[in-house]
Amino acid sequence: MNRTLTSKIIFVFAFVSVILSEKAVAQTKYWVSFTEKTAKHFDPFKFFDPKTIENRLRNGLPLSDWYDLPVDSSFIRSVTQIADSIGYTSRWLNGVAVFATLDEIKKIQSLPFVKSAELMGFTATPASINDSNNKITITKDTSKRAKIADQIDGLEGTEMTIHGLTGKGIRIAILDVGFVNVDKHPAFEYLRSHNGIIMTYDFLRHRENVYGSGAHGTAVLSCIAGKYKGYNIGLAPDAEFLLARTERDGSEFKDEEDAWVAAAEWAEQHGAQMISCSLGYTYQRYFYKDMNGHTSVASRGASAAARKGILICIAAGNEGENQWKFVTTPGDCDSVLTVGGYDPKTGYHSGFSSYGPTADGRMKPNVIAAGTTWVATPRSYGYESGTSFATPLIAGFTACVWQYLKGKTNIQIMDTIQKLGSLYPYYDYAHGYGIPKAGYLFGEKHGNDSAITLYDDNDAITVSLSTSYFKDSFKDNHYFKDNYMYAKATDPQGRVKIYDVIKVNTQRFELANITSYLTVGRFASGIPTEEEKYPKGWVVTVFFDHCVRSYHF
Amino acid sequence: MKKSILILILIFLSLSLSTIAQDVVLEQKPDQFIGGTFGANKDWFAQLSFGFGTLVGKGDAGLSYNDWRSNDVRISIKLKRKINGLLSVWLEPGYHYAAYNINQSGNRVTDSLFWGGFPINHEKERFATEGLLINGFLRFNIDTKRGNFLGYYLDLGAGADVIADREYLTIDKRTDGSQVRASVTNIPYMNNLDYNVLARIGINWIAFTLNYRISPLFKSQYNIPEPAIITAGIELNPYSH
Numbered sequence: 007m008n009r010t011l012t013s014k015i016i017f018v019f020a021f022v023s024v025i026l027s028e029k030a031v032a033q034t035k036y037w038v039s040f041t042e043k044t045a046k047h048f049d050p051f052k053f054f055d056p057k058t059i060e061n062r063l064r065n066g067l068p069l070s071d072w073y074d075l076p077v078d079s080s081f082i083r084s085v086t087q088i089a090d091s092i093g094y095t096s097r098w099l100n101g102v103a104v105f106a107t108l109d110e111i112k113k114i115q116s117l118p119f120v121k122s123a124e125l126m127g128f129t130a131t132p133a134s135i136n137d138s139n140n141k142i143t144i145t146k147d148t149s150k151r152a153k154i155a156d157q158i159d160g161l162e163g164t165e166m167t168i169h170g171l172t173g174k175g176i177r178i179a180i181l182d183v184g185f186v187n188v189d190k191h192p193a194f195e196y197l198r199s200h201n202g203i204i205m206t207y208d209f210l211r212h213r214e215n216v217y218g219s220g221a222h223g224t225a226v227l228s229c230i231a232g233k234y235k236g237y238n239i240g241l242a243p244d245a246e247f248l249l250a251r252t253e254r255d256g257s258e259f260k261d262e263e264d265a266w267v268a269a270a271e272w273a274e275q276h277g278a279q280m281i282s283c284s285l286g287y288t289y290q291r292y293f294y295k296d297m298n299g300h301t302s303v304a305s306r307g308a309s310a311a312a313r314k315g316i317l318i319c320i321a322a323g324n325e326g327e328n329q330w331k332f333v334t335t336p337g338d339c340d341s342v343l344t345v346g347g348y349d350p351k352t353g354y355h356s357g358f359s360s361y362g363p364t365a366d367g368r369m370k371p372n373v374i375a376a377g378t379t380w381v382a383t384p385r386s387y388g389y390e391s392g393t394s395f396a397t398p399l400i401a402g403f404t405a406c407v408w409q410y411l412k413g414k415t416n417i418q419i420m421d422t423i424q425k426l427g428s429l430y431p432y433y434d435y436a437h438g439y440g441i442p443k444a445g446y447l448f449g450e451k452h453g454n455d456s457a458i459t460l461y462d463d464n465d466a467i468t469v470s471l472s473t474s475y476f477k478d479s480f481k482d483n484h485y486f487k488d489n490y491m492y493a494k495a496t497d498p499q500g501r502v503k504i505y506d507v508i509k510v511n512t513q514r515f516e517l518a519n520i521t522s523y524l525t526v527g528r529f530a531s532g533i534p535t536e537e538e539k540y541p542k543g544w545v546v547t548v549f550f551d552h553c554v555r556s557y558h559f
Numbered sequence: 560m561k562k563s564i565l566i567l568i569l570i571f572l573s574l575s576l577s578t579i580a581q582d583v584v585l586e587q588k589p590d591q592f593i594g595g596t597f598g599a600n601k602d603w604f605a606q607l608s609f610g611f612g613t614l615v616g617k618g619d620a621g622l623s624y625n626d627w628r629s630n631d632v633r634i635s636i637k638l639k640r641k642i643n644g645l646l647s648v649w650l651e652p653g654y655h656y657a658a659y660n661i662n663q664s665g666n667r668v669t670d671s672l673f674w675g676g677f678p679i680n681h682e683k684e685r686f687a688t689e690g691l692l693i694n695g696f697l698r699f700n701i702d703t704k705r706g707n708f709l710g711y712y713l714d715l716g717a718g719a720d721v722i723a724d725r726e727y728l729t730i731d732k733r734t735d736g737s738q739v740r741a742s743v744t745n746i747p748y749m750n751n752l753d754y755n756v757l758a759r760i761g762i763n764w765i766a767f768t769l770n771y772r773i774s775p776l777f778k779s780q781y782n783i784p785e786p787a788i789i790t791a792g793i794e795l796n797p798y799s800h
Contacts, residue, residue: 034702289707329598329799330707355585363589435589507585527581
């Protein structure tokens with residue numbers, strides 16, 4: 007037997023093993039936090055864009071605080087002397103991203119001013135679906151307006167236009183994988199014509215040009231401010247934009263989480279009121295238990311941005327049909343507006359859209375928008391699916407709401423958006439509070455909660471409509487057609503244990519025959535008790551046609 | 560008559576039911592998905608594995624094996640029990656097919672074993688085995704604090720092949736161009752069990768493998784030259800996350 011060849015093979019195998027080990031160990035990225043800041047002076051008027059000053063005043067925040075002070079440069083120098091290299095620093099998190107070996111990070115941890123060193127995340131996943139099965143086939147109306155009808159009409163977007171709300175005066179930062187051809191594409195001609203793009207920065211290549219690679223951001227931007235044959239693709243064409251590239255498309259470099267935080271700080275410094283981000287970090291670095299809003303570096307950065315008065319719209323993620331299933335980070339933060347997707351063909355949850363709750367039991371997503379949308383592609387237009395595109399639709403909607411409610415803080419606006427939800431005050435972990443409706447911003451919601459009657463039917467709750475429901479003239483149509491009933495059971499701790507969307511099939515009825523009530527559906531408990539009854543203390547809540555009713559056991 | 564009444568009752572009942580007809584189009588019980596212990600980097604995991612390997616190096620003198628055309632195929636299920644972030648124990652039962660192609664040059668032991676000592680050059684000549692494989696190995700996760708995916712890993716372990724079927728096959732061509740396949744399946748010269756140690760480096764769903772055979776393929780009393788003892792290969796280990 008040829009020992010030389012065998013030896014060579016074993017050597018190559020061992021060499022590759024060592025290379026891989028070294029790659030994994032030597033290039034490990036850590037987030038190093040410091041104990042203090044030594045800087046004493048900070049001039050917000052020199053450092054911040056005037057719009058940032060305006061934002062802070064509106065949100066009742068101090069013009070500068072400890073979080074704005076720069077990271078101590080002597081700390082950075084000391085770390086640099088030990089580590090292979092460093093990434094971005096963060097004023098908000100008072101730390102720096104560091105590439106280091108185990109030995110190096112141990113040395114860094116022993117420095118007196120180092121508070122902690124944590125491993126950092128891998129690549130985030132753009133929340134778009136590249137599956138042609140999810141693309142809509144246009145079978146009926148192929149007119150220009152029809153293409154964008156679902157995404158605009160779902161939000162009652164024309165109400166915004168009628169009221170002259172186009173996002174004017176609202177500055178939005180978009181953090182994405184790149185914005186190829188935004189500087190040329192006709193979808194953004196209007197945006198370019200009024201100099202709507204204020205500033206750009208590529209946080210991976212450290213340069214201003216973000217138009218060279220990555221089409222995901224192009225589609226995302228179009229869902230806020232793009233135009234198609236004269237029609238608005240999104241709701242805020244007059245908003246101002248900061249475009250940041252924080253992610254490599256389809257790669258697995260480990261740069262992105264600190265770039266995300268750096269971009270958020272950059273956005274705040276340059277006057278962003280809102281951030282729209284359709285990226286999420288999942289299984290490559292984290293477990294579901296980490297989706298608690300304060301574990302990942304990105305979620306801590308997002309929380310810090312929210313504390314600075316920025317309203318952040320984050321994609322829930324497209325993990326609904328994957329093993330991960332739940333929202334991705336930083337969509338797990340409590341102070342960000344996490345956006346899921348609904349299927350425009352059915353009006354309820356798109357299978358791919360990630361579910362809540364967060365690992366610590368909070369409701370997510372907050373709201374939903376169309377999960378399949380007409381967007382600008384690098385050279386043309388097309389349908390794309392994913393919460394990536396639902397998110398900027400909500401961002402555009404939010405910009406209009408904020409334009410309308412000028413003096414409100416980011417948290418107040420977020421609260422308003424939730425209250426505009428089609429299901430509000432009902433919520434579940436697939437739809438949040440539902441689809442925000444512009445019509446509710448300018449008028450009252452219809453609905454007569456007392457019109458729903460719930461009966462305990464041992465193993466189920468029977469849902470009936472009282473005669474008072476039919477007294478409203480707008481319901482005098484003698485039939486239901488494809489109405490959806492939403493129902494959930496909540497335990498005494500307030501956690502939703504089961505929730506359904508129930509399609510109430512077409513029913514013809516004669517008003518004259520309805521003496522007291524009409525049964526429309528049943529909600530089976532699905533609770534595995536011996537008697538198949540709901541346990542004491544549980545609450546069943548049902549939403550049907552703007553009416554919400556609860557039954558307490 | 561009774562039958563007609565029964566049918567009428569059934570029709571009436573079905574009409575009554577239709578008034579409360581409903582379809583549950585979405586139902587979720589969040590607790591069912593929280594805190595699961597099954598996953599690529601969780602306590603328990605199972606995945607299919609498809610492996611393809613080839614002999615490397617030279618076998619013993621006296622029978623020249625065509626190393627790069629001597630291949631093996633493995634289809635197995637890998638079952639995992641996580642010990643900690645660094646280490647996990649795996650068991651891998653599966654199917655294994657191996658073929659050892661023999662070069663048609665020089666004197667070959669097979670001439671005397673199967674052909675009465677007459678040297679015949681065949682179009683193809685090979686030994687082949689198939690049977691069950693069972694491997695046990697330790698997996699060292701190189702990036703220990705990653706999330707729920709396989710990532711970089713190093714496997715070290717040992718295994719055995721229980722040979723259920725063995726074959727000596729030759730393929731020859733007649734002058735008219737047709738093929739003659741001669742297959743001998745009753746081969747007393749080969750061992751029933753093979754033992755090997757294995758090393759594997761993996762990058763998520765793809766892995767490079769080395770198998771080192773520590774037991775002879777043939778029974779020692781027959782003095783049949785052994786093929787190369789190292790098999791290098793590649794594995795595909797698909798999984799969803």
